[in-house]
Amino acid sequence: MTPVRFQSLQVRLAVRLAALYVAATAIAVAALIYQAYDTATSLNDRELSLRAEDLARAVSRDGAGAPQLNLSPKLAAAYAASTDDIFAVRDASGRLLAASPPEFGAQVAKWPKAEDEPSYFHLTNLGSSDYYGLSVELKSAAGPLSISVARAAGANVLVASLLREFVFDVAWVIPLLMAGTLAIAVLVVRSGLQPVRDISRMAAGIGPDAISVRLPGENLPAEIKPLVDAVNHALDRLERGFLVQRQFTANAAHELRTPLAIVTGALDTMQGNGELAKLKSDVGRMNRLVEQLLRVARLDAIALEFENVDLNDVAKSVVAMMAPWAIAQGGTVAFVGADAPVRIHANAHAVEDVIRNLVENGVLHSPPQGEVIVTVRPDGVSVADAGAGVPLQDRERIFDRFWRGKGPKTEGAGLGLAIVRETMKAHGGHVAVTDNSGGGSVFTLVFPRNEDKPSAAA
DSSP states (O other), X not given: OOOGGGGOHHHHXXXXXXXXXXXXXXXXXXXXXXHHHHHHHHHHHHHHHHHHHHHHHTEEEOTTSOEEEOOOHHHHHHHHHOSXXXXXXXXXXXXXXXXXXXHHHHHHTTSOOOOSSOEEEEEOSSTTSOEEEEEEEEOOTTSOEEEEEEEETTOOHHHHHHHHHHHHHHHHHHHHHHHHHHHHHHHHHHHHTHHHHHHHHHHXXXXXXXXXXXXXXXXXXXXXXXXXXXXXXXHHHHHHHHHHHHHHHHHHHHHHHHHHHHHHHHHHTOOOOHHHHHHHHHHHXXXXXXXXXXXXXXHHHSOOOOEEEEHHHHHHHHHHHHHHHHHHTTOEEEEEOOSXXXXXXXXXXXXXXXXXXXXXXHHHHSOTTOEEEEEEETTEEXXXXXXXXXXGGGTTGGGSTTOOOSSOOOSSOSOHHHHHHHHHHHTTOEEEEEEOTTSSXXXXXXXXXXXXXXXXXX
């Protein structure tokens, strides 16, 4: 299985770029060092050639016409004082004219005459040092000469020291340059992929409540744009599917209202036994489900109109309306208003539906004679019941559509709390559930302040 870190396009590009750069740098450094040592060798050969030319210019003929070597005092003293530089000069017949040291001359006298092109040699049997040199034929005032010059292997101390310093500097400078270049490359790759990350964050925010959002195709790499276009086309098809589903739900619920109203009216005029009461209860449950489906459809498809409302007035009217129903269910509902008006920017009818749903749930889940308390707070409304409470692990799932939990089943289809959450989202607020200190749960509706007014939401 591929490690997660290598599934990142950014990491893959950075790793491949690093491998390419390391290989290119290694080749470049190797070539540079080779060139440096080759240049040093060429300079040494050039210096030996210049020494041979100096020796050729120092050869002349004596009074008898015989060739002789006349070194300047300075040059003669330098050769006499150093064992690093040696030479041997022979005339056209191969006779040795001069040599330093004589042992080198004795060896060179046995060699064939030199040619125009230099020939290189390596001496290992002359004293305690190895010598590298060349033999070449040069013209002089006394005719052609065979000149052999050499230098001890350790004589170029300065050049060797410079080369070692160069290699050492390369050894620590190149990794720093490489690290800096790779860091810049990673930043370039990261900035180049920034539009992709922005698109990813935008795509992550697309959900059932934001299905109309589309991913922008501007400033994207050419390789990514076809994928973005394909996603947008898929979202188009998905939005059409959601629209068909919402229309079906709204139409079905609307068509059911009339026959259910007729059945309810007919049942109210009939006299019967306990079976009739059960039938009325079932029809009532169906009416409640149809009303909830219509509310869901309105939330999904209709933009809410907002105005300034007082939560005291809205909550008080809901409690007054629900009180008879609560008493009929064997419970009670109480209202605790705020000392001052609590003004919010909201849709009054939608807020009434939210509070009514919470009161219904509270009454149905509370024990007989249990009391549901609606309290208006400076930032919203809380509805406290005396039921069994909501387990911690279920406090998010209870707001999902059609989720009813594993506890005792009550009337309803699991849509009430989903409507509460969707309505609060549309108002820019949220709903939270906590434990009631006296047992049961407290559902708190938190609305934004007037200065944080939400826009009309679907």
